Every structure is written in structure tokens, then in C-alpha cells.
Amino acid sequence: MNDSTKTSERPVKPKPRARSFLIALVLLVLTFWAAVRVSFDLSTFWEVWSNPIWSKFWPIPWDWVFTKENTFDPLIETLQIAVASTLLGCLVALPVSFAMSSLTTPNKVVYFISKTIMNLVRAVPDLFWAKLLVTAIGIGAFAGAWSLSIFSLAVMVKLFSETVDAADPRPLEAARSSGARHLPAVKTGVFPTVFPSYVAYSLYIFELNIRASVVLGLVGAGGVGRVIETQRQFFRFDRILGLLIIIFGIVWVIEQISVSLRKRLV
Template sequence: MSEAVASERPVKPRRNPLAYVVAAVVVWWTWFAAGQVGFRWSTFVDVWTNPLWEKFWPVPWDWVLDRSNVIDPLIETFQIAIVATVIGCGLALPAAFAMSRLTTPNGPTYWISRIFMSVVRAVPDLFWAKILVTAIGIGAFAGAWALSIFSFAVMVKLFSETIDGADAGPLEAARAAGSRHVPAVKTGVLPTVLPSYVAYALYVFELNIRASIVLGLVGAGGIGRVVEAQRSFFRFDRILGILVLVFIVVFVIEQISVALRRRLV
């Protein structure tokens, strides 16, 4: 008896046969996709012997740190990001309330805003930038527009989900006391979600800083314009210098923003 107990091992649960099918499909799909994009192991070897790497070094720091070459476009990048964040997040505040089940004024508003937002969000940010550059001309102005649209979309999504999770009690209390819709939302829901709003706004600002770096690649202003120009001259050493500078700035901003967000939430 005791021997039997000692040798008895828990039975391994049988694996769902479907798991193998799913695994096979995923592997096949990966293999197929890899073939379609032209996956080559040799790239990982060849890339290191490419003579173009020599073009990355040495970095011409005096060129990079020159005011008109890099610093001014970098400042422009910031200006785009700030304007886009303020406009996008400002407009997102009422829109997010319309898009949450808890605070939406009525059904049609809810559905129209939801469908509209998912369409806006489905278009990549640089597509917006390129279309707006075509529409209203090359420059930072179009870039700020495009980023405003995109940060609006991101912010509405994040913030409306927060509102969904807010406590319905104060809102019910305000309604029971006879309040109309807007004051009820303002006093019942807004105070509880405002810290998350500020935290998300900072997060969107971080996203915008990153996005505004690449806007210039499609002619929408900022530091990307310099990167694009130097790329066409094959001045990869200058690009590397710009990247190092951008990295430092982005890193510092992100640390500040993360610290602020941690305090808020």
C-alpha cells in the first residue's frame, strides 16, 4: 500500500489537441510571412562587413552642436509636440466623456464617437502627417495638426477607459439631486479621474516627442527634416550625432515625466 503511494506521481494533464493545431498554424504563418518579406539569415552576418558602417564614424560634433543645424530644428520638434499635446488633450476631455458608457449623454453620441475614433486611430500618424502636408503645405504647421489629431485619438481612448472604470456613486447622487447632465459629470466624475487625465496627458506628450522626431521625414517639420536631408547625402556620421543628442533629450524628458506620473497616480 505504502509502496504504491510513494510511487504514485500526479498525472500530467493532457494537453488540448487544439494547442498543437494553433502552434502549427502560427509556425506556418511565421514561415510564410518570413518568406514574403525575404528573410535571410545571411543578413545578420553580411551587415557587419558592409563598408557603409565606416560612414558612421567619427561623429562631427561641432556640426551637430551648431545652433542652426540641429538645435533649432530640435526646438521646433518640441514646439510641435507641446502644441499638439495641448490641443489634442484639451479636445479629448469632452470627447472622452461622450465616449464612455458611464457619462455619455445618449446612445447615438456614444456610437458615432466610437466609430469615428476607431477610424481616426486606425490611420498611422505619419499617414495623417503626409496627407496634411499635401493639403496645407510643408512645414511644422502641418506636423502640429497631424500630431494633434493623433494625440486626440490616443487620449480619448485611454481616458474614456478610465472614465468607464470610475465610481458611478457620485454621479448618481448628483442626478438624484436633480442636476443636469454636464454639471453632474463635472462634479460627480471629473474630480475622480482628473489625476489620470494629467498622467495620460504627460504620457501623450512623451509619445508626441517621439513622433515629432520622425515627422520631418515626410516634410512636416522638426528634426526629422535634418535627418532626411543628411540621409540623402549619406552623411550617416551626422545622423548618428543627431540620434545621440535626441536620445539624451528624450531620455531626460521621459524620466521627468515618469516621475511626475508616478506622483500623480
């Protein structure tokens, strides 16, 4: 009877430590200090809605939006940028990821060099790459595709190299013990187990590139973002709202398809 009573008792809730209160206090002070430094004001949350700019978002000129030259051609260009950059970035990321993994790297020198270079590439935002390449190459989709290829490479290498690190090392050890060289051992011992994750990550990066290609168009890197930036300069926010609604619908459909495919793969 006593044993059953003891097992049915709820565990004692641990008391909060003084260190937890100290950490919370420090975070609160830092948050308040940062808000003061950036002139943060809560009143802007409701004052912004009284801005007369909101009247320019309506009514939407659907006759202008549903035209091939204004919307659909730039949207196709945006999809082309996303597809090309995803394929190029993810293909280059495949060997780089294996070089960056401690499980499959050929030696420590290759591991260190590849890790250092990709950390530097990942530290630069995609918007900066787009601005830099637009300046170097020129305005258009080509610069946008190159900048998103670099972005895709950086993201895929980070995700996929960690997946390779977490792979089961026993098939690789068995391949090496049978006398296989490094590349054939990696190909037969590791690649088949991580390939579904590679495809899933590629679909996820394609989703990211669809969204990013819209943003990169604002700096002249092609796609529908360039149309949005042009309309913004003329304060045609009604046209921008129509474009955003169509973009939201397309991105939502692509995301649902991608999520469904990723669930079947992983």
C-alpha cells in the first residue's frame, strides 16, 4: 500500500535557482538598453495604421496585374532564377559537404580549408552577393541566379554536412575494411543512407530561393522583384498589393508540394 502511494505521488517541482533570476534580469536589462538605443516606441504599433499611405493599396487594378508583360513574364523569370540557382548550388554542395564532414573528409587539411571557406561564404548575406554581382555583371536575372547559387551552396553545405556527420559509420568502416578506396567507400557506405535527406534539403532550398529571388529583384537582380521596386518608386502600392497576392498564392502552392514530397522522402 505504501509502495503504491509513493509511486502515485507527483514529482516535486524544482525551485528556481538564483542564477536563473540573474540571467533573466540581465536579459531584461539588455533588452531595455537595446530598445532605448534604437529609439523603440510602442506607440508606433498603432500610429502606423493612421498613415495615409494605406489608402494607396486599394482598389487593386486587376486589369494591370493580370497581364503577361507586367506579372507573368517576371514571375516566370523568378522561377527560372530559383530553379537554376537551386540546381547549381546543390550540385556543387554535394562534394563540398562530404569534404566538410569529419566522417568522410579525405584528410584534415581538406576539412579545415573547406570549412573555413564555407564559413566565410555563409557569413555574407544573399542580398550583398546580389548587389555585388549586379555591380560586376549588370542588372538582370543572370546576377540574381549567381547570387542565389552561392546562397544555395552555403545553406546546403551547412545542412547536408551535418547530416553526413550523423550517418551510421559502420557501412563506411565495412567498405574500408574490405579494401575499398576512399571515394568508392563513401559512395557505397554513406551516400545511399543520406541521399533522401539531400533531396529533401534541395526541395527546401528551392522554396527559400523562390522567396529570396523576389527580394533580390529589389536590387536589380531580375524577376518580379524588379517590377515591385519600379512600382514602389511611382507609389503604385495598389499594383504592388496585387503582385504580392499572386506571389503568395504561387509560393503557397510550391511549399505544399515541397512539404508533401519531403515527407515521403524522409
